[in-house]
Amino acid sequence: MTDGTRPEFVLASSSPRRVDLLRQIGLIPDRIDAADLDESPRQNETPRLCVARLARMKAETVAGRCDAPALILAADTLVAVGRRILPKAEDRATAERCLRLLSGRRHTVLTAVCVTPSASWIQGRHVERLVETDVTFSRLSDAQITALLDQGDWQGKAGGYALQGAAASVIRYVGGSPSAVIGLPLFETAQMLRGQPCRFII
Ligand SMILES: Cc1cn([C@H]2C[C@H](O)[C@@H](COP(=O)(O)OP(=O)(O)OP(=O)(O)O)O2)c(=O)[nH]c1=O
Numbered sequence: 001m002t003d004g005t006r007p008e009f010v011l012a013s014s015s016p017r018r019v020d021l022l023r024q025i026g027l028i029p030d031r032i033d034a035a036d037l038d039e040s041p042r043q044n045e046t047p048r049l050c051v052a053r054l055a056r057m058k059a060e061t062v063a064g065r066c067d068a069p070a071l072i073l074a075a076d077t078l079v080a081v082g083r084r085i086l087p088k089a090e091d092r093a094t095a096e097r098c099l100r101l102l103s104g105r106r107h108t109v110l111t112a113v114c115v116t117p118s119a120s121w122i123q124g125r126h127v128e129r130l131v132e133t134d135v136t137f138s139r140l141s142d143a144q145i146t147a148l149l150d151q152g153d154w155q156g157k158a159g160g161y162a163l164q165g166a167a168a169s170v171i172r173y174v175g176g177s178p179s180a181v182i183g184l185p186l187f188e189t190a191q192m193l194r195g196q197p198c199r200f201i202i
Pocket of ligand 1: 012013014015017018034035036039075076077078079088109156157158159161162163164181182183
């Protein structure tokens with residue numbers, strides 16, 4: 001326990017956005033331990049099943065290596081057009097393919113959150129939530145696509161864009177949770193933490 005009463009709060013993520021988002025609601029993890037898994041979708045896996053599985057696997061992987069009483073928080077964000085899951089853009093060509101597909105279209109951003117206790121904190125509750133947000137891009141010209149790619153903030157982002165970055169100038173509509181698009185739905189995450197038997201958040 002960190003202060004004699006509360007278990008450690010561990011963020012199972014390598015994403016600096018998730019740290020910033022938690023800080024926004026006054027939560028600073030006691031420890032960060034990224035799960036670092038293969039995040040490829042399974043054959044015929046739907047976006048909902050995939051994103052929920054990945055968030056759960058990240059949380060459970062980190063919980064499995066926690067000896068102390070702890071609560072582990074993990075999330076996964078996917079961009080989907082219908083049943084098609086777009087990749088996380090690690091190179092410019094992938095980001096460009098994503099942007100051409102998203103141009104002028106509505107798509108869904110799915111973020112799954114999983115909170116799970118370590119084995120030595122038996123009172124803790126395992127909770128999962130899935131948050132879906134609709135996002136619509138305006139129709140992108142070749143020059144706009146080049147400008148977005150030159151900006152570089154697509155790197156490591158699901159679907160090859162960052163709502164919190166350059167893409168904000170071409171996103172006409174966000175229906176749902178903007179924080180979920182950036183990696184962690186803050187309202188739902190706070191609710192999940194309030195449901196624990198000890199206080200992590202007001
Ligand atoms: C669509 C979109 C995604 N993203 C980010 C959120 C996630 O960090 C990332 C999707 O990849 P994730 O696999 O969800 O997260 P990650 O690899 O960054 O970190 P970890 O798995 O260690 O927790 O895309 C944005 O920051 N802005 C956006 O507009």
